[in-house]
Amino acid sequence: MLTQDRDNRFIADGFAVELAHALGRSQSARVIGPISSQLAQRLGQDAPEIGEHVNADVVVTGSIRRSEQGLRIVGAMTDVNSGYQIWSEVFDRTDNDILATQHEVASAIAAALHHTVEGGAEPPLAAEPSVDTRVYDAYLLGRYYRTLRTQADLERSVWYFERALTLDPAYLPARRGLAAALMMLSFYGDLPLADALGLAEEHLDHAFETAPEAPEVLALIGLSHYLQGNYGLAEDFLLRAVAIHPNQAEAWMWLGLTHQQQGRLHEALPALEHASQLEPLLVTSLINYANALSWSGEPERALRLLRQLASKTNESFENRDQLFRILSSISRETGDLAAAAQWADRAIAAAPASSLSLANRAVVSALLGDTKSAVDDATRARGSTAPGRATMDYLARVGIAAPGILDSVLPGGNPSQLQQRPDTPEIEWRLANLYAGMHAYFDGDLTEAIDALGKSMEGRNYPVRRADEDLFVCGSLVDALARSGSADRAAAELVECSSDLADARQQGWNSLSLAIGSVRIAVLAGDSTQASAQLETLFDTGLRNRALLRDDPVLSRLSATASYQTLFTQIGTAVAEARAQLRQVDPR
Numbered sequence: 001m002l003t004q005d006r007d008n009r010f011i012a013d014g015f016a017v018e019l020a021h022a023l024g025r026s027q028s029a030r031v032i033g034p035i036s037s038q039l040a041q042r043l044g045q046d047a048p049e050i051g052e053h054v055n056a057d058v059v060v061t062g063s064i065r066r067s068e069q070g071l072r073i074v075g076a077m078t079d080v081n082s083g084y085q086i087w088s089e090v091f092d093r094t095d096n097d098i099l100a101t102q103h104e105v106a107s108a109i110a111a112a113l114h115h116t117v118e119g120g121a122e123p124p125l126a127a128e129p130s131v132d133t134r135v136y137d138a139y140l141l142g143r144y145y146r147t148l149r150t151q152a153d154l155e156r157s158v159w160y161f162e163r164a165l166t167l168d169p170a171y172l173p174a175r176r177g178l179a180a181a182l183m184m185l186s187f188y189g190d191l192p193l194a195d196a197l198g199l200a201e202e203h204l205d206h207a208f209e210t211a212p213e214a215p216e217v218l219a220l221i222g223l224s225h226y227l228q229g230n231y232g233l234a235e236d237f238l239l240r241a242v243a244i245h246p247n248q249a250e251a252w253m254w255l256g257l258t259h260q261q262q263g264r265l266h267e268a269l270p271a272l273e274h275a276s277q278l279e280p281l282l283v284t285s286l287i288n289y290a291n292a293l294s295w296s297g298e299p300e301r302a303l304r305l306l307r308q309l310a311s312k313t314n315e316s317f318e319n320r321d322q323l324f325r326i327l328s329s330i331s332r333e334t335g336d337l338a339a340a341a342q343w344a345d346r347a348i349a350a351a352p353a354s355s356l357s358l359a360n361r362a363v364v365s366a367l368l369g370d371t372k373s374a375v376d377d378a379t380r381a382r383g384s385t386a387p388g389r390a391t392m393d394y395l396a397r398v399g400i401a402a403p404g405i406l407d408s409v410l411p412g413g414n415p416s417q418l419q420q421r422p423d424t425p426e427i428e429w430r431l432a433n434l435y436a437g438m439h440a441y442f443d444g445d446l447t448e449a450i451d452a453l454g455k456s457m458e459g460r461n462y463p464v465r466r467a468d469e470d471l472f473v474c475g476s477l478v479d480a481l482a483r484s485g486s487a488d489r490a491a492a493e494l495v496e497c498s499s500d501l502a503d504a505r506q507q508g509w510n511s512l513s514l515a516i517g518s519v520r521i522a523v524l525a526g527d528s529t530q531a532s533a534q535l536e537t538l539f540d541t542g543l544r545n546r547a548l549l550r551d552d553p554v555l556s557r558l559s560a561t562a563s564y565q566t567l568f569t570q571i572g573t574a575v576a577e578a579r580a581q582l583r584q585v586d587p588r
Contacts, residue, residue, distance in 0.1 A: 471517025
């Protein structure tokens, strides 16, 4: 935008969104999303350099100037490999309908792309209905804040989408955006999922009735089913969405997460990779792909991808805290506690109030033996309300890294926050029982552990958390049953656990959590030779948790073996070295 008037600041963003939408309808071209495109522009000085940052063959650039006479839009298309401009055009428009002008110019550029690059004509897009500029500006602001995925930013997003709908109740994109922001608040914020779904339902229903085959609507319905744990339904809607609009990055990302949550990691990887290719500079798309790579046994490749993006970031990059937090998490899982701590600190420096980053640093501090810092960060992460779903995930890890810490952070040490209400989604109920059951298990309350863990694992159609992490829960239920005298039921559950382990391996899981679960299942099966042999590999796999070795009722049974004692010593030495390394960086 060449005009400096503040009222015009979002017109160029609107053109980018509209152009990405017009080009994205193509079934033959991969179109980089508007978020990555705008970030690439901040990194590159010219079209070829911009294209290199997002691995694009063709870059469309342009400028907009607004005056009393109207709009002047200049568009150009550049071949990244040769650096030559292959198309350009100037559009002068006096029409005050900004959205209609955007749509017209975007369609013209889309047609030029298909004619010049692909050698054929693309069917013209149907005209978009006219919309007031104030409505569209509010929508663009809501869309921008939704991409940041923090509680505060999602709340801002909700406010802007609601403002757009107050001005124009029929504006469908704002309804879609509002439904998405509300549902994301249930994960990244403290809005209960049942409340989020209740608030979003009206907008989803209206959107579906108005445009039942719109790919954006189908994707949002898929997201709502994913959050509720209805993964089969989620997959169906998301597959329909990407079949209609193959360049919809969020739909591909949600589809990959849906595959992953069904345990099918080998199917999740290509979907998540495709999402990261469509939005290569969008933190959210890359970290989901990196996580899946790490859990499939390629953590170094995941770290390499994340470090490459981190090296490009500056303050203009939103979600840097999320990027640094996942770098910390994966470093922690590989056993590099010094790097995990440094990335955790950078995440908090980027967003000091982030409950997720505070909870993540609490996990790292607990592993380093810094109980006071772990308690302080966990307490701040918890806040004054019930922790959100993502924050609760980190807090549960704090409890495993240093049993007893949560007693001073959450009432009664019980992180479940189970709400007995008629509209509680089953996945929330199962997660709540998982947290409550694991807390009871480590506290030695076998009766409560059996009841809660049994409810958590009931059905077993899909994992409660992840296929690899559920193995720990499954083994804990077996152990609690066996020690309480329910030998037959324990034996039956052990068969299920062994089957789950085999399935997880077949589906591509190869993580630290899977390795720990495998050792525990071998112990519970009475195969001490195999358990000891597997235990010897855990240090190289990344285990740095002596508290888990010492306090876990299953792993501690190996305490008399040489492999256990060696591992215990190795972890102690590694933690001491990490602490010394961190003191050299920060002598305080």
